[in-house]
Amino acid sequence: MTNLYHDANKTRWNAGAENWAKSADDRGLWERCHQEPELVLSPYELRHLRPISGKRVCVLGSGDNQVVFALAGLGAEVTSVDISRQQLDFASKRAEQVGLAIRFIQADVTDLSGIDSESFDVVYTGGHVAVWVSDLEKYYLEAARVLKSKGLFVVNEYHPFRRIWKESRDGLIVGSSYYDRGPFEYDVSEEILYEKPGHLKSYEFHWTVSDFIGAVMKAGCQIIEVSEFGEDLAHWEGAPMNGLPENLLIVAKRCAR
Numbered sequence: 104m105t106n107l108y109h110d111a112n113k114t115r116w117n118a119g120a121e122n123w124a125k126s127a128d129d130r131g132l133w134e135r136c137h138q139e140p141e142l143v144l145s146p147y148e149l150r151h152l153r154p155i156s157g158k159r160v161c162v163l164g165s166g167d168n169q170v171v172f173a174l175a176g177l178g179a180e181v182t183s184v185d186i187s188r189q190q191l192d193f194a195s196k197r198a199e200q201v202g203l204a205i206r207f208i209q210a211d212v213t214d215l216s217g218i219d220s221e222s223f224d225v226v227y228t229g230g231h232v233a234v235w236v237s238d239l240e241k242y243y244l245e246a247a248r249v250l251k252s253k254g255l256f257v258v259n260e261y262h263p264f265r266r267i268w269k270e271s272r273d274g275l276i277v278g279s280s281y282y283d284r285g286p287f288e289y290d291v292s293e294e295i296l297y298e299k300p301g302h303l304k305s306y307e308f309h310w311t312v313s314d315f316i317g318a319v320m321k322a323g324c325q326i327i328e329v330s331e332f333g334e335d336l337a338h339w340e341g342a343p344m345n346g347l348p349e350n351l352l353i354v355a356k357r358c359a360r
C-alpha cells in the first residue's frame with residue numbers, strides 16, 4: 104500500500120545517498136568494522152549477539168551498512184534491507200571491496216512481503232530508522248514475522264530524548280512535546296548530516312520509550328533487556344545533550360508460535 108510519507112523519505116534518502124556515503128568515508132569505519140565490530144556495535148549489543156557465526160541475520164533500515172558489515176565479519180549470513188535503492192547500491196559496492204557476501208533487498212520495513220516468514224535467527228534494527236517510519240507497530244510486526252520462533256530481536260534506536268529540543272547553545276529548551284509523534288514535515292536538501300532547507304520533503308516521527316517497548320511486545324516478543332546508554336553526546340541537532348541517554352536498546356525473543 105502506498106505510504107506518502109515513506110515515498111517522500113525514500114526519494115530524500117535516494118537523493119542523499121551519495122552524501123551519506125561520503126560522511127561514512129569521513130568516519131572511516133566501513134572498511135574496518137567487519138574486522139573490528141566493536142567500532143559500530145556496543146558491548147550492550149555484542150553481549151546478546153555473540154556468537155553469531157552461521158546464523159541468519161536480517162538488518163532492517165541498513166543505511167551505511169556498518170552494522171551489516173560488522174555482523175557479516177562475525178560470520179553471520181546477513182540480509183540487508185533498506186527502502187533506498189541508492190543506499191543499497193553504495194553498500195553493495197563497498198561489500199565487494201571488503202570481500203563480504205551480503206544479500207541486499209530493497210523494501211519498506213513496514214512491508215517485508217518479499218521475505219518469507221520465520222526465516223531469520225536474528226533481526227537487528229536501529230541507529231536512526233524508526234524516526235522515518237509512520238507505523239512503528241507494523242514495522243516491528245514485520246520484523247517479528249520474519250523471525251524464527253525464539254529468534255532474537257535487537258532494537259538499538261536513538262533515544263527519544265534526543266528528539267524534543269530546540270537548537271540552543273545555552274541549554275535545553277523543549278521544542279516539541281515528548282508526546283507529539285508527528286508527522287514532522289521538513290523541506291530538506293540532499294545533505295543529510297548538515298541539514299539545510301531544499302526542494303525535498305522529509306517526514307519524521309517521534310516515538311516514545313513506551314511506544315518502542317509496546318511495539319516490541321505487541322509484535323509477539325518477550326523482552327529480555329532494556330538499556331539506556333551513552334551520555335557524552337555534546338550536541339545533537341544543535342541541542343546540548345550531555346548527561347542524557349543517547350541510545351535505547353531493547354533485546355527480545357520471538358515467542359514460540
Ligand SMILES: C[S@@+](CC[C@H](N)C(=O)[O-])C[C@H]1O[C@@H](n2cnc3c(N)ncnc32)[C@H](O)[C@@H]1O
Pocket residue numbers: 109112113116163164165166167168184185186187190210211212213229230231232235236
Ligand atoms: C540514518 S540511516 C540508519 C542506518 C545507519 N545507522 C546509518 O546511519 O546509516 C536511515 C536509513 O533508513 C532507511 N529507511 C528510512 N525509511 C525506511 C523505511 N520505511 N523502510 C526501510 N528503510 C528505511 C533510509 O533509506 C536510510 O538508509
